[in-house]
Amino acid sequence: xxxxxxxxxxxxxxxxxxxxxxxxxxxxxxxxxxxxxxxxxxxxxxxxxxxxxxxxxxxxxxxxxxxxxxxxxxxxxxxxxxxxxxxxxxxxxxxxxxxxxxxxxxxxxxxxxxxxxxxxxxxxxxxxxxxxxxxxxxxxxxxxxxxxxxxxxxxxxxxxxxxxxxxxxxxxxxxxxxxxxxxxxxxxxxxxxxxxxxxxxxxxxxxxxxxxxxxxxxxxxxxxxxxxxxxxxxxxxxxxxxxxxxxxxxxxxxxxxxxxxxxxxxxxxxxxxxxxxxxxxxxxxxxxxxxxxxxxxxxxxxxxxxxxxxxxxxxxxxxxxxxxxxxxxxxxxxxxxxxxxxxxxxxxxxxxxxxxxxxxxxxxxxxxxxxxxxxxxxxxxxxxxxxxxxxxxxxxxxxxxxxxxxxxxxxxxxxxxxxxxxxxxxxxxxxx
Numbered sequence: 354x355x356x357x358x359x360x361x362x363x364x365x366x367x368x369x370x371x372x373x374x375x376x377x378x379x380x381x382x383x384x385x386x387x388x389x390x391x392x393x394x395x396x397x398x399x400x401x402x403x404x405x406x407x408x409x410x411x412x413x414x415x416x417x418x419x420x421x422x423x424x425x426x427x428x429x430x431x432x433x434x435x436x437x438x439x440x441x442x443x444x445x446x447x448x449x450x451x452x453x454x455x456x457x458x459x460x461x462x463x464x465x466x467x468x469x470x471x472x473x474x475x476x477x478x479x480x481x482x483x484x485x486x487x488x489x490x491x492x493x494x495x496x497x498x499x500x501x502x503x504x505x506x507x508x509x510x511x512x513x514x515x516x517x518x519x520x521x522x523x524x525x526x527x528x529x530x531x532x533x534x535x536x537x538x539x540x541x542x543x544x545x546x547x548x549x550x551x552x553x554x555x556x557x558x559x560x561x562x563x564x565x566x567x568x569x570x571x572x573x574x575x576x577x578x579x580x581x582x583x584x585x586x587x588x589x590x591x592x593x594x595x596x597x598x599x600x601x602x603x604x605x606x607x608x609x610x611x612x613x614x615x616x617x618x619x620x621x622x623x624x625x626x627x628x629x630x631x632x633x634x635x636x637x638x639x640x641x642x643x644x645x646x647x648x649x650x651x652x653x654x655x656x657x658x659x660x661x662x663x664x665x666x667x668x669x670x671x672x673x674x675x676x677x678x679x680x681x682x683x684x685x686x687x688x689x690x691x692x693x694x695x696x697x698x699x700x701x702x703x704x705x706x707x708x709x710x711x712x713x714x715x716x717x718x719x720x721x722x723x724x725x726x727x728x729x730x731x732x733x734x735x736x737x738x739x740x741x742x743x744x745x746x747x748x749x750x751x752x753x754x755x756x757x758x759x760x761x762x763x764x765x766x767x768x769x770x771x772x773x774x775x776x777x778x779x780x781x782x783x784x785x
Contacts, residue, residue, distance in 0.1 A: 422485030429486020430725025450554030489725025509650025516642030523635025605767025
């Protein structure tokens with residue numbers, strides 16, 4: 354297939370891109386806010402004489418939200434295939450915003466006892482249900498609406514928006530940590546951070562209501578065609594290998610994101626660094642991700658999805674353990690930030706093409722539901738468990754390199770899957 358002419362490719366309106374990616378931004382803002390303030394949320398809802406137990410209970414509650422993600426993916430993702438990407442996106446975003454506000458306003462254990470923890474779990478379940486159905490319809494929409502020769506770049510905005518949220522959450526967390534003491538952070542600081550993120554919900558809904566629908570538009574010939582009964586029914590069986598490979602690659606990327614997201618807690622609880630330095634790592638992570646994810650998307654349009662997965666992926670695998678060794682042995686701000694920056698760059702370059710490859714490789718009639726479900730299972734099983742697992746491994750082994758070993762194993766499997774996939778970029782596409 355010849356490379357498409359960029360000069361004639363229509364650009365997506367900025368408001369449409371913003372409407373699609375705003376949900377992912379809020380998802381990661383909420384996730385990171387909870388992660389960054391896990392120590393203080395644990396004390397608010399699960400007070401204990403043992404600080405490690407309180408933290409583990411807080412992280413377990415964080416993980417509970419991931420249990421509902423596959424259900425949300427199957428319900429809302431399938432809604433996107435049957436009724437349209439737009440109604441599915443509006444529904445998931447509304448439910449997500451309501452659950453975040455409700456959690457932020459939940460009274461503490463000191464005020465209502467055990468009911469505080471129960472309500473926190475309930476609202477995390479609702480958040481998980483909504484978030485499970487977010488990525489499928491939005492990524493399908495972006496792939497379908499984008500010009501074929503720029504599909505990688507536009508789809509990379511999904512991850513870029515997440516990391517803009519990382520950056521904003523880091524700035525908010527750092528500001529609060531520098532202005533408030535530990536008791537204030539526990540009492541209301543983390544609540545304020547969550548409500549700041551939820552303030553975007555009304556504007557996001559206004560933007561999403563203005564979107565045109567793509568489900569019933571003419572299919573792009575460069576995307577995977579429907580091969581079912583008259584284009585109306587498509588069986589998943591022919592796509593089983595593709596889905597499994599996508600699951601393995603998304604798992605590797607998920608573990609990478611959640612280990613990097615844990616670095617604030619890691620700096621506080623394991624390295625015993627100050628809260629200001631710990632939250633600063635989030636700014637480093639967010640800034641380098643925002644810079645390099647669009648670059649990854651552009652590179653995939655120019656050179657293909659597969660090489661942009663593999664080459665940085667190999668570099669990442671070779672870097673994880675040495676980077677954590679440097680962090681653990683030197684305990685300085687510069688080495689900590691430098692290692693986080695490097696791991697963020699190579700992770701962003703390798704992980705960004707995966708969701709692009711998976712989405713454009715699936716036919717339209719199952720694209721939203723299948724992408725949502727695969728992504729949700731990767732997130733629910735490994736995203737929800739990564740932080741509690743590495744916290745438990747550190748607590749059990751007393752080895753600060755435990756997160757590096759866990760991440761390296763996941764990345765090794767991810768690289769095997771990357772080596773097995775076929776190219777899907779329009780300019781590099783093999784005949785189907």
